[in-house]
Amino acid sequence: MKRARTIAEIRAAVAEARRRGAQKVGLVATMGALHDGHYSLIDAARRDCDFTVVSIFVNPTQFGPDEDYRRYPRALEADVAGCQSRGVDAVFTPEVCELYPEGFATTVHVAGLTERLCGAFRPGHFDGVCTVVAKLFNTVGPDVAYFGEKDYQQAIVVRRMVADLDMQVRVEVCPTVREKLGLAMSTRNACLSAEERAQAGALYESLELARRLIQEGGRSPAEITQAVRAHLAAKAPLGTIDYVEIVDPDSLSNVELAERPVVVAVAVRFPAARLIDNMRVDLPEGGD
Numbered sequence: 001m002k003r004a005r006t007i008a009e010i011r012a013a014v015a016e017a018r019r020r021g022a023q024k025v026g027l028v029a030t031m032g033a034l035h036d037g038h039y040s041l042i043d044a045a046r047r048d049c050d051f052t053v054v055s056i057f058v059n060p061t062q063f064g065p066d067e068d069y070r071r072y073p074r075a076l077e078a079d080v081a082g083c084q085s086r087g088v089d090a091v092f093t094p095e096v097c098e099l100y101p102e103g104f105a106t107t108v109h110v111a112g113l114t115e116r117l118c119g120a121f122r123p124g125h126f127d128g129v130c131t132v133v134a135k136l137f138n139t140v141g142p143d144v145a146y147f148g149e150k151d152y153q154q155a156i157v158v159r160r161m162v163a164d165l166d167m168q169v170r171v172e173v174c175p176t177v178r179e180k181l182g183l184a185m186s187t188r189n190a191c192l193s194a195e196e197r198a199q200a201g202a203l204y205e206s207l208e209l210a211r212r213l214i215q216e217g218g219r220s221p222a223e224i225t226q227a228v229r230a231h232l233a234a235k236a237p238l239g240t241i242d243y244v245e246i247v248d249p250d251s252l253s254n255v256e257l258a259e260r261p262v263v264v265a266v267a268v269r270f271p272a273a274r275l276i277d278n279m280r281v282d283l284p285e286g287g288d
Ligand code: AMP
Pocket: 029, 030, 031, 032, 036, 037, 038, 040, 041, 146, 147, 148, 149, 150, 151, 174, 175, 176, 177, 178, 184, 185, 186, 187
């Protein structure tokens, strides 16, 4: 496995792989402290592609001034070893100054989609995400890039950017990997106290509750989100709800009635970490 720390090194590694016949290059962009959610994307890339690149970079520009950039878990050497044992072909582990040198002045902004859900609570977050993802796409030149459904809005925003800027990369969205009791795997879970972690399971339970209500005929977003909020308030009292929303899977705008496929999305701030989760709900066969 090649370890590249500079843009020149990762470009050379990918160019060399292509010279040797690799037709399909896959990219998994991560912020590290890798878990089975990340490894599921890596496995998907390895299945589909001839050459798999994993980037590990805690991107400062996607964190707000009061957010957890400095406290964000880091485990670089364990991650590199994990990638090696999973058969990754190259890891790209740049320093901040490699991607954002003195004088850096460009931001990629996707309008509309980024104003909702997490965008409303984390101003500038998706600008940071899009800017770094655009840079990684330009640096690695992947044919396919793998993103997790856990960060649903991120995947939709990146798809919009790719379409709008005519980037030649296919965005694959892979299912959320969960702990046994349903909690979505996340690097930030490691920050939680034992008590917070026990309560964090309520996010998934509340999404399951929304799904059940919709599948049993509930159509009113107000009633469903109210039930979700009540569940979270009862089962996760240490958390503060940022949002509970029922949205269209493509536009991310609120639906008036849950009468076609929707995404139920929640964000809860615990003292130690802010967690998000979402679930797509399709109507039962023959449903109205
Ligand atoms: P992160 O390191 O948190 O920036 O995540 C890197 C990529 O892994 C993103 O595309 C995430 O959506 C994806 N990811 C994170 N957690 C999970 C999970 N539990 N299941 C599937 N994908 C995930």
